[in-house]
Amino acid sequence: MNVAGVALGRWRLLRNTLSGRSRRGPRPWLGLVLAAMVAAVLMTAFQATFATFAAGVGGVESAASLLAAILTAALVALIVFDLHYLVSAVLLDSDLDLLRRAPLSPAGLLALKLVDALPRTSPVLVILLIPAVVAFAAAAPLPVWAWALAPFQLLAMWLIPLALGLAVALMVLRRVPARRAREALGLLSTLMLTALWLANSFLLPKAADPGAWEALRGGRVFGDAFGLDALSPAHWLARSLVAAHGGDVAGALAGTARLAAGALIAVGVALAVAARDLETALAQIGSGAAKRGKPKRRATASAKPRYAVLELARRDLRLFARDWTVLSDLLAAAVLWTLLPLVGAPLLDVPPPVLVRSMLTLLAVALGYEIAARSIPFEKLGFAWTRLAPLPPSRWVIAKLLSSAALAGPLVALAAGSLMLSLPMAASEWLAIIPGVTVALGLSLSLGILTGTLFADWGWTNPRAMLTLAGRLVATGLIAVQAGLWIGLPAIAEALEWQLPGGFLAWVPLAVAGLASLTSLRVAARRITTLEWP
């Protein structure tokens, strides 16, 4: 392989993607701007926290303890949010046929795809890892030579989880039956999301424990917490930075050497697994693509009258029902969103009606992204029918709202039914909750449809990444804002005993949500008319 020539080709590919020269691609600059904004906010917050810790009893050691905790979270985030991009790049990218025909070894192919995946898997690097290190350096200044080590340290932090994760994914996919391999890939991200949620539900109560913070501030965690010091790359990096801050060149180099060795081992393992399993996994994916089961259905069309909006909604439901990776991801996400408030409940001593309202509202808010936003890119090129067929865009949008509601409604009802059985409450309390949840659902679905039309990634391969990076950041922001408004505002009003006019909390949110929903749907309809299909 002509490494220089191939590297130049990949560089050109990256440059053309980032410069927006691609006619069909999403707008990468928007994602970059949003990522930079989030990174700036986090860096400011980290900097203030590190400075507080460094000025405390534990000094720089305590700030390093916190840095190690943040870096550990970043490693987990890399696996949860970005590993599927790497696996998709290695197994599903459109250029794989070309690369497989070229005289490349599996290891060479893997190396190429690792480089390809860097931009797609860089959000955690940009949003979390780099801001954390820079913020730490602001609190505990580093000598110039230490900055020269930083790129290698960060590269190692990126490589270790992704290379090891890829190795595991390849080993699993090799053993999955061919016709299920593609679905297994989709399921991988759902499982990762579930794992993250479970980890979060165990860690959140610990984070709220004042004792844990005291331990962190005292710097005790740095040396011995969880026994991670010897094994965790996050702790190696933190130790290296502390040594650099103290002018200890040998200590800083030792930490860096550990990271480099870790990265080399991880890549070595991935290359070895790729050499053995990559071809089999690729063959599994390739042969499995068109071999799904055939539903036994009538071959002829019915003579019943058809209404386009209902037919559109029916098609959406069929598409969701037949894609079990997307459906299972949706169901898993619905369960996790519903249970999320339950995790914090023991800490805050929340009464049942507030807890139930929070659980159902959070589910309703999240379904706007999980169902409505994703239902648009879910159609892939089929969405071009919005421009071909003689239907006004408003009817497409109404159909989307109907089909989203037809999926979301039963999920919310199911959650409500389960809560009714597990948390007995008076009928009046339920009657007070249901209208608010219904309004929240209507708004979130409308906003979801808007987000989907604005940020759809028509070439998605992973069900958890059907929107562009910018779209996912915006969707996350919208969930946070809506949850804050629906759950937080009434709680604040109650806590502060605001004197509000009678019915204020019932009618004003309804009016605002109605207006916001209509506006979102109108903008979505307008967006459909400006979408282009080159």
Added chain:
Amino acid sequence: MNDRTPPLRIVELTRRYGELVAVDGLSLEVRPGEILGFLGPNGAGKTTTLRVSAGLLRPHGGDVEIAGHSLQRAGRRARAALGFVPDRPFLYERLTGSEFLEFVAALYDVPGGLAGPRSEALLERLGIASVAGELIETYSLGMRQKISLAAALIHDPPLLMLDEPLIGLDPLGVRAFKDLLRERMPRGFGVLVSTHLLEVAERLCDRVAILHHGRLVAEGRIDELRGARAEATLEDVFLELTRGAPDPGA
């Protein structure tokens, strides 16, 4: 649309991609009962012209009239009069062939009593009735092309626009395709077919239009284009016209 209304009229159409002018002031007409072959080298602007005419891309100048309806001013009527087969079919992998046709029929408001028999007839004619109950994701390239053609015909539009429609079709499919097109001609319907296969254009089309660098460089019956050289093939004419023409963007 009356008998004399051209199924397609493109007037001074312009479309750019950044600095590149893909279609440059193109004017073209498909006459009633005519199959017009749309030829040109790669990158000439054929697909862009078809996609702008189908409403998938916005024009930067000019207008497109389908069966007398302006795509700009009466977009829904114009779209209702068009059947489009793109180079990459817009299919739903997890619908069956018959469900997909049922869906498209509903989009075009084809009455239920008409859509069923029409769908069955099209599936039968194109030789895919036996797989109509299977998910489209299991279809071969040729089957996808056929179901896409059936979807374009389900509402019996006055104009059919086809972008490289013969890719992946077997000889039986090609014959069925040609018969389906020819049967529409006596009713005054029109077809614009973009193809690289010059022998197909020579046999199938009543007239051809040759596009180069986004501009029309020739239009007419094949014998007209041959001029005095009766022995010349369409390939000879095509190469002569597209080799010599200067690139306005150069």
